[in-house]
Amino acid sequence: MKILLLHNKLPYPPNDGGxxxxxxxxxxxxxxxxxVTLFVMNTLKHYFPVNEIPDEYHxxxxxxxxxxxxxxxxxxxxxxxxxxxxxxxxxxxxxxxYRNKLINLLKENTYDMVLxxxxxxxxxxxxxxxxxxxFLVYRAHNIEHEIWERAAKNEKKLLTKFYLMNLAHRIxxxxxxxxxxxxxxxxxxxxxxAQFKRIGYKKISYVSQAGIDLHSIHVNRFSIQxxxxxxxxALDWIPNQEGLLWFIRHIWPNILLxxxxxxxxxxxxxxxxxxxxKIEECQQVxxxxxxxxxxxxxxxxxxxxxxxxxGSGMRIKIVEGMALGKSIVxxxxxxxxxxxxxxxxxxxxxxxxxxQNEVIRLLSDKPLFDSIGINAHxxxxxxxxxxxxxxxxxxxxxxxxxx
Numbered sequence: 001m002k003i004l005l006l007h008n009k010l011p012y013p014p015n016d017g018g019x020x021x022x023x024x025x026x027x028x029x030x031x032x033x034x035x036v037t038l039f040v041m042n043t044l045k046h047y048f049p050v051n052e053i054p055d056e057y058h059x060x061x062x063x064x065x066x067x068x069x070x071x072x073x074x075x076x077x078x079x080x081x082x083x084x085x086x087x088x089x090x091x092x093x094x095x096x097x098y099r100n101k102l103i104n105l106l107k108e109n110t111y112d113m114v115l116x117x118x119x120x121x122x123x124x125x126x127x128x129x130x131x132x133x134x135f136l137v138y139r140a141h142n143i144e145h146e147i148w149e150r151a152a153k154n155e156k157k158l159l160t161k162f163y164l165m166n167l168a169h170r171i172x173x174x175x176x177x178x179x180x181x182x183x184x185x186x187x188x189x190x191x192x193x194a195q196f197k198r199i200g201y202k203k204i205s206y207v208s209q210a211g212i213d214l215h216s217i218h219v220n221r222f223s224i225q226x227x228x229x230x231x232x233x234a235l236d237w238i239p240n241q242e243g244l245l246w247f248i249r250h251i252w253p254n255i256l257l258x259x260x261x262x263x264x265x266x267x268x269x270x271x272x273x274x275x276x277x278k279i280e281e282c283q284q285v286x287x288x289x290x291x292x293x294x295x296x297x298x299x300x301x302x303x304x305x306x307x308x309x310x311g312s313g314m315r316i317k318i319v320e321g322m323a324l325g326k327s328i329v330x331x332x333x334x335x336x337x338x339x340x341x342x343x344x345x346x347x348x349x350x351x352x353x354x355x356q357n358e359v360i361r362l363l364s365d366k367p368l369f370d371s372i373g374i375n376a377h378x379x380x381x382x383x384x385x386x387x388x389x390x391x392x393x394x395x396x397x398x399x400x401x402x403x
Contacts, residue, residue, distance in 0.1 A: 142313025
């Protein structure tokens with residue numbers, strides 16, 4: 001098949017969940033014989049020079065990146081809030097430059113399928129319908145409005161809480177409307193599929209998990225620095241920010257009382273200055289910022305914490321961490337949509353006391369630590385092989401197209 005993928009950011013380097021999902025699936029589709037063009041926005045926030053992407057990717061997929069300024073601007077955001085019913089988070093990805101180049105691309109090429117990766121490129125469906133007869137697929141990386149509903153629920157400041165509730169409502173209406181525009185809906189989890197049906201989606205859907213390229217995973221348990229503890233994730237994402245702050249405020253001081261020589265290592269891209277200040281003022285916390293090789297960083301460290309109380313969809317960083325054999329402590333929301341088993345391949349805790357106890361268990365019980373990590377690695381190899389997932393998904397899509 002000749003496939004066009006649309007996404008609102010360049011998925012390189014693959015150091016956050018969305019980038020990992022888009023890059024892994026597009027590369028695997030190409031490996032399985034499909035002709036893939038990745039047409040993306042190269043935003044100021046996540047800008048990366050296309051010519052610096054390794055040749056191994058360029059040889060497999062055609063990458064076209066369009067410069068787009070999708071940054072949040074206070075005055076346009078205020079105007080949008082006062083005089084529009086559309087969510088600002090979708091409006092800011094409305095780009096004339098991207099639209100015009102998409103039109104030219106569709107005029108010059110014929111595609112069998114156009115895959116919309118995420119909600120923020122789905123408004124370009126009208127243009128694709130106008131200039132192409134391709135089969136349209138929307139891959140929902142999460143339930144977008146649910147992220148903001150949960151963020152609003154956890155917010156303490158009343159004004160911010162009100163804004164987030166309003167934003168969640170706007171995104172809900174947009175999501176409910178736009179999802180109907182696609183010919184097929186792909187979700188990362190069965191839970192997300194059920195949620196879309198609950199808000200009125202009635203067309204064909206299919207659960208296509210975000211898989212891992214197992215060829216890129218190398219586990220050496222002898223290289224792990226035990227005991228050690230770390231967090232890694234996109235630090236411009238509100239759920240990660242609130243979860244990390246909760247951990248360093250309510251849990252880390254108590255862990256230090258029991259293990260005073262331990263250091264908590266934090267890595268992630270795009271952390272705002274205020275968050276960096278809060279991290280660095282904490283005792284025995286080491287802030288790395290964005291690391292050059294996330295796999296190497298994760299592989300060398302022992303216990304991975306993923307404290308999440310909002311967000312939606314699948315936490316691909318958890319899948320990636322488990323593939324690397326990490327022993328992970330997370331919340332129920334963190335492992336939502338991933339059929340993990342508490343006390344077998346992951347540890348799950350939703351209160352500060354329980355989370356703290358589970359972390360200390362892993363840091364003081366080496367046999368338990370090894371057992372959880374080994375089982376996690378085996379679990380991902382069984383359920384999240386990108387090669388199998390893409391093969392099954394493409395067979396399903398081709399079957400639907402042929403009907």
